[in-house]
Amino acid sequence: MTEGAIYSIINLSYSYIPGTMALQNLSFDVDAGTALCLLGPNGAGKSTLLQVLAGLRPEYLGSIYFMGEEIRDILKSREKTYDFRKKVQILFQDPDIQLFSITVEKDIAYGLEHLSNDRETINKAINEVLKELGIEELRNRHPYTLSGGEKRIASLATVLALRPEVLLLDEPTSELDLKFKEKVLRILKSLKEKGKTLIIATHDLRILKSLCSKVALLNRTIKALGAPREVLSNKELLISNDLEPYDLRECSLSSKQ
Ligand SMILES: Nc1ncnc2c1ncn2[C@@H]1O[C@H](COP(=O)(O)OP(=O)(O)OP(=O)(O)O)[C@@H](O)[C@H]1O
Numbered sequence: 001m002t003e004g005a006i007y008s009i010i011n012l013s014y015s016y017i018p019g020t021m022a023l024q025n026l027s028f029d030v031d032a033g034t035a036l037c038l039l040g041p042n043g044a045g046k047s048t049l050l051q052v053l054a055g056l057r058p059e060y061l062g063s064i065y066f067m068g069e070e071i072r073d074i075l076k077s078r079e080k081t082y083d084f085r086k087k088v089q090i091l092f093q094d095p096d097i098q099l100f101s102i103t104v105e106k107d108i109a110y111g112l113e114h115l116s117n118d119r120e121t122i123n124k125a126i127n128e129v130l131k132e133l134g135i136e137e138l139r140n141r142h143p144y145t146l147s148g149g150e151k152r153i154a155s156l157a158t159v160l161a162l163r164p165e166v167l168l169l170d171e172p173t174s175e176l177d178l179k180f181k182e183k184v185l186r187i188l189k190s191l192k193e194k195g196k197t198l199i200i201a202t203h204d205l206r207i208l209k210s211l212c213s214k215v216a217l218l219n220r221t222i223k224a225l226g227a228p229r230e231v232l233s234n235k236e237l238l239i240s241n242d243l244e245p246y247d248l249r250e251c252s253l254s255s256k257q
C-alpha cells in the first residue's frame with residue numbers, strides 16, 4: 001500500500017458463477033485526486049470492478065483498502081458505512097438502476113435527503129446540479145419518458161448533486177451528443193482540479209486523452225496500466241484485447257461554447 005492511495009487493491013478476484021472469474025488477481029493502487037480510466041472489451045469486468053469498489057459486492061476475494069481500511073470492515077459498521085457512502089458514489093452503466101422515482105427531481109433529492117434534513121439546502125443542491133448540467137427542463141419529467149441520453153445525464157445529476165470525494169463512473173458519456181459530452185468532460189475536469197478521485201469505465205477518446213491521469217486496460221486481469229498515451233498507442237495490445245485502435249490525433253476538443 002503506498003502513501004496517498006485512496007484505494008489499495010491486493011489480489012482482488014470476483015466470481016459470479018463458480019468456476020468463472022469476472023476479475024482475477026488484480027493488484028494496484030489508486031492515488032487520491034487521480035483520474036483513472038478503465039478500458040476493456042465487453043465482459044472484461046469494468047462494471048464489476050466499479051461495483052466492488054463502491055462496496056456493493058463485498059463477496060470478493062483478496063483485499064481492498066479504502067483510505068487504509070478494508071471495505072468489508074467498513075461495511076460492518078453503520079457509521080463507517082454512512083461515511084463511506086457519503087464519500088463514494090457510483091454512476092451505474094444502466095441509468096434505470098439509478099432512476100426509480102416519479103420525477104427526475106425526486107431522484108436527485110433521494111440521495112440528498114440522506115445527507116440533510118433541510119429542504120432549502122436540498123432544493124438549492126437540486127437547482128445547482130440541474131443548472132450545471134443544463135437540464136432544468138427535465139426536472140419534472142418521469143424518468144421513463146426520457147430518451148437514452150437524457151436518462152444518462154439525469155442519472156449523472158443524482159451522483160454529482162451529492163458532491164462525493166470519489167466518483168465511480170460507468171460509461172458516463174455513452175449515448176450523449178457532442179454538447180453533453182463536452183459539458184460532462186468539463187465538469188469532470190473541474191472535479192479533478194478540485195482534487196476529487198475519478199475512476200471511469202469508458203471508451204470515450206476525449207475522456208481517455210484529456211482527463212485521465214492513468215489508463216488501466218482490464219480484461220479480467222490488468223493487461224496494462226500506465227499513462228494514456230502509452231497504453232493507447234500500443235495497437236497490438238488493443239487489438240489482442242478486442243479493442244479498436246485509437247487515432248490519437250483525433251478529437252482535439254472542439255467546443256462551440
Ligand atoms: N449478475 C451477474 N451474474 C452473472 N454473471 C455476471 C453478472 N454481471 C456480470 N456478469 C458477468 O461478468 C463478466 C464481467 O461483466 P461486466 O459487466 O463487469 O463487464 P464490462 O467490462 O462492464 O462489460 P461491458 O463493456 O459490456 O459493459 C461478464 O462475463 C458478465 O457476463
Ligand SMILES: [Mg+2]
Nearest residue numbers: 046047048093
Ligand atoms: Mg460494463
